[in-house]
Amino acid sequence: MNTAGGKLTLVATPIGNLGDWSPRAIEAVCAADVIACEDTRVSRKLLHHKELQVDAEWISYREETEHALANTLSEKIAQGAQVVLMADAGTPAISDPGFRLVRACHSRGLKVTATPGPNAAILALSVSGLPSDRFLFTGFLPPKKAARLRFFSEQLNAEHTTILYESCHRILKCLEDALEIFGPARCVCVARELTKLHETITTGSLATVLPLVKKSSQKGEFVVLIAKLGYELNP
Numbered sequence: 001m002n003t004a005g006g007k008l009t010l011v012a013t014p015i016g017n018l019g020d021w022s023p024r025a026i027e028a029v030c031a032a033d034v035i036a037c038e039d040t041r042v043s044r045k046l047l048h049h050k051e052l053q054v055d056a057e058w059i060s061y062r063e064e065t066e067h068a069l070a071n072t073l074s075e076k077i078a079q080g081a082q083v084v085l086m087a088d089a090g091t092p093a094i095s096d097p098g099f100r101l102v103r104a105c106h107s108r109g110l111k112v113t114a115t116p117g118p119n120a121a122i123l124a125l126s127v128s129g130l131p132s133d134r135f136l137f138t139g140f141l142p143p144k145k146a147a148r149l150r151f152f153s154e155q156l157n158a159e160h161t162t163i164l165y166e167s168c169h170r171i172l173k174c175l176e177d178a179l180e181i182f183g184p185a186r187c188v189c190v191a192r193e194l195t196k197l198h199e200t201i202t203t204g205s206l207a208t209v210l211p212l213v214k215k216s217s218q219k220g221e222f223v224v225l226i227a228k229l230g231y232e233l234n235p
């Protein structure tokens, strides 16, 4: 175990392209005493792709186990361990487990750092062509239609771009509900399979984007962005 002073490092991992894994991220993983990750099989595979050999303790860190493990892991850090936290893909603690461990470390005065990298929401915002000066990121919407409609109603007069994650099973329902609340002229972007082979970024009014998404494959991962009220693509 490293006795130079323990710390927690949040390590961002690729969201679709292995080339996006940074040298600093790899260095942190190789130096880890403990690797906490959602699915150890997914993270081991990532290391295997990069031909990395690590001699670390692996711990499965999921939403269900987060409460208990935040304590265990922060105790290991207090004793000098280099702990790395990884999500299956993207940035830990962003629509993924992590914040409780960070909070536990802060409350014990332990060092927390990160090797920043891919995040689907920020990437989608940057390539969307929608205003990026003010935005609200809301993660996944509730699965129930009534709750989704309520959320969209709250965003009707928004002065910011709204960013949300959506699953392939609900992408059409999500856009249909958005049409119901925002109307056909509201500008949106649907970003699918970012950084992957079938990356598709579709920006336009809901009236044009919804039929395009319906016509194309709905497999894969999606970020949906909704422009602020009154935003026009080609003023």
Ligand code: SAM
Residues within 6 Å of the ligand: 015, 016, 087, 089, 090, 091, 092, 093, 094, 095, 096, 118, 119, 120, 121, 164, 165, 166, 167, 191, 192, 193, 194, 195, 196, 221, 222, 223
């Ligand atoms: N922590 C991750 C991050 O930093 O982006 C997000 C994890 S969240 C559990 C997974 C969701 O992120 C997916 O359901 C999808 O909405 C979005 N996502 C992840 N990878 C994506 C990609 N390559 N293209 C589009 N959306 C993606």
